Amino acid sequence: MGELRVRSVLVTGANRGIGLGLVRHLLGLPNPPEWVFAACRDPKGQRAQELQNLASKHPNLVIVPLEVTEPASIKAAAASVGERLKDSGLNLLINNAAIGNNSSLDNVTQEDLAQMYATNTIGPLLLSQAFLPLLKKAAQGSPGSGLSCSKAAIINMSSYAGSIQDVYVWEYGQAISYRCSKAALNMLTKCQSLGYREHGILCAAFHPGWVQTDMGSSAEVKAPVTVDESVGGMLKVMSSLSEKDTGTFLDWEGKVLPW
Ligand code: NDP
Numbered sequence: 001m002g003e004l005r006v007r008s009v010l011v012t013g014a015n016r017g018i019g020l021g022l023v024r025h026l027l028g029l030p031n032p033p034e035w036v037f038a039a040c041r042d043p044k045g046q047r048a049q050e051l052q053n054l055a056s057k058h059p060n061l062v063i064v065p066l067e068v069t070e071p072a073s074i075k076a077a078a079a080s081v082g083e084r085l086k087d088s089g090l091n092l093l094i095n096n097a098a099i100g101n102n103s104s105l106d107n108v109t110q111e112d113l114a115q116m117y118a119t120n121t122i123g124p125l126l127l128s129q130a131f132l133p134l135l136k137k138a139a140q141g142s143p144g145s146g147l148s149c150s151k152a153a154i155i156n157m158s159s160y161a162g163s164i165q166d167v168y169v170w171e172y173g174q175a176i177s178y179r180c181s182k183a184a185l186n187m188l189t190k191c192q193s194l195g196y197r198e199h200g201i202l203c204a205a206f207h208p209g210w211v212q213t214d215m216g217s218s219a220e221v222k223a224p225v226t227v228d229e230s231v232g233g234m235l236k237v238m239s240s241l242s243e244k245d246t247g248t249f250l251d252w253e254g255k256v257l258p259w
Helices: 019-030 046-057 073-084 110-140 174-198 227-240
Strands: 006-010 035-040 061-065 090-094 151-159 204-208 247-252
Touching: 006 019, 006 110, 019 035, 019 046, 019 227, 035 046, 035 073, 046 061, 061 073, 090 110, 110 151, 110 174, 151 174, 174 204, 174 227
Parallel strands: 006 035, 006 090, 035 061, 090 151, 151 204, 204 247
Antiparallel strands: none
């Protein structure tokens, strides 16, 4: 596995955790992207301080306002990215933003499920629709017939917790709404891979590992994987993806996971 070479990439939920790690690593590549779009809810606020610091050092980093549960915000983000890219498309869309909780069969509510789906499933769906014209443009502008993340790709940050076959870490919590939203995201990824193949767009679902972030941390157990390990691994895996990998579910080390 080599180094990811990509002209333009957009990461959602980029102000902290794995999203911020992805942005840092992309900017630090020996051949960094010409454009790194870091999408977050409040680009000028305190929560985006680290992104603002990075942007002051890296002119190829553009912070884009994005609330993934608001269709108008998604459309505005796609329009502003399109303006920056001018005649070229977007190569790589990483749908990373998500929320989680540990709701149980006893206490999960309609509101909880609705909010989880809105963020973790519907958000990636609407983002992919909104950025589709830019992804198609990138695919058309890339030579060769195969699929790759350098050409055009959608990576949906899923979770092994959404695997129906393995129901990963059930012993640590039921996380009903989260698991259901990620299982649905996995199905969406498979459908996208089938629908977008003809447009030259690779689609895959990733499990980043159990990672030391706000979401991955708990008072009882320390997550085994650091953000740097997870992100470094995932970018390497992305660099190696080809035609045969579209519509797969992979972990941060490149292992194929059961749906
Ligand atoms: P964090 O909770 O650390 O960060 C989540 C990010 O998503 C934040 O930037 C947050 O922004 C953003 N976000 C949440 N809701 C919205 C919204 N409505 N609109 C825009 N942005 C939003 O999570 P991680 O970094 O740990 O997780 C990243 C991805 O990896 C997720 O998809 C998660 O499900 C997945 N994952 C993580 C694992 C782990 O162990 N950490 C394990 C398996 C999967 P804000 O700061 O504004 O809230």
